[in-house]
Amino acid sequence: MATGSATTRGRRQAQRAANSTAVSGAARAGFVARGVIYLLIGVLSLRIAFSDGGGEQADRGGAIAEIAEKPFGAVLLWLLGIALVGMAVWRLTEAAFGQAGPDGKKASKRAMAAGRCVFYGFVAYSVLSYAAGEKGSGSGSSDKESQDITAKVLDWPGGQWLVGIAGAVVAGAGVWITVRTVMRKFKKHLKMSEMAPKARTAVMFLGVFGGACRGAVFAVAGGFAIAAALKHKPGKAKGMDDTLRAFTDTAAGPWLLALIALGFAAFGLFSWANARWRKV
Template sequence: MVTAGNDTEAVGAGVAAAARAGLVARGVIYILVGALALRIALGDGGEQADRGGAVQELAQRPFGQALVWALGIGLVGMALWRLSEVVFGAAGPKGREPGKRLLSAGRFVFYSAVAASVIAFAAGERSSGSGSTDEQSRDVTARVLDWPAGQWLVAAAGVGVGIAGVWIAVQAVRRKYRKNLDPAKRVPPAARRTVDVLGVGGGVSRGLLFAAAGGFAVRAAVAYDPEQAKGLDDTLRSFTSTPVGPWLLGAVAVGLVLFGLFSFTMAWWRRV
């Protein structure tokens, strides 16, 4: 006889599996983007260093089609996990607060769109998952700028993304991710040190990337020029124009790889 308790346990197990698959998929994307960005830093910048470039890179590997399908399914798992947080609340004492649910809703929408594009690519629509984030950013910015108060909306979005980037970096330095570690899984000291290296290095690089992208959006709003907006690839390439040249891009690229590896550790140690 199936009881309510059994049903709850089954749902919990399903959500946990979806979350862990999603974290692995996120890790794969960040590792590939970081590797592509590192190529650019080293002078071999043919591929676009963004999600589209990552999907294309994966598709070119042995069993590439199956790998892209697996990536898309993992991202579906990530979206379903975030949806479960909207409905049931996230793990932790404050997981059911409205702010947490709203943040999870935004993540659900984002990962749903990403999963749909990757699955469309795997199904044969090569213009979907491999689309340039630079073109998408410029197109969206151009449309919004044509709206009433469009400049203000683009500027507000840019400020929001920039603040999010700073927040991500600060939270990483403060090691706030530790509160998400599953207390039921006793993390060995050596593993905890590894998680810290990956979490801090990866989080700071990810935050810097978000902050820079937000800054470009604000500049596009001020100049009323959608060409000033940059997606992931152009934002990464812009780091080569700094006084330290490709060294900054190389450091950020390594950080993105670290964040990908950090996602793998979270797939095992995170409380979901």
């Protein structure tokens, strides 16, 4: 009985910590950091749309390198990495105790939170590693990484199936993100009643436009992975940078990439709105 009571008290204490101001602040800092990364990717994509890109990467690595070149860049990277750790911690508490809202304790919601915790943990590690001096860590090309991983998996027994399934999952996630964004499902996570009418309109636009562009890029990247599996050619797989550049090969030329770039910037601003009005 005593052991059971101690366990119950421990769980309650952990849940109180998860709902604390510190975890809430960590989550909001994480949204700010996410916004910075997407804004920079948007800026880099816009540069590439109307130039040869100058060797810049329109992905997380490119954003990290861009920050590093600024005055006090190392300090900014440390702050960014720590903020992303905060995001990972918040997602971990959601996985352990459920999200805010009536359906937040569903197993599917908690599993998604666990996946996001791992993702943000990896991103935080890459940023902090770069800030600590491992220049090849955070700023590596997403295209080369995607092709290297694809090449390794294709050499495995059943590798084509694995790459194809992974591509289908990424493409499906892109479609899912786009559909939910257009349906404005994100509204239930925001404190809409606290927004002024003009702010509400702006946040809705940023969320729909930014989220739809983000989902489209995921869907296209997944399509490239499926093509790599079908043709057994690792070079067909593309990271974010090459996926974004592929939009310039369409009939719309650089203008489609420019639209996607503005969408990424919009998602960055939407992330900042989440930092202010997200229910955590």
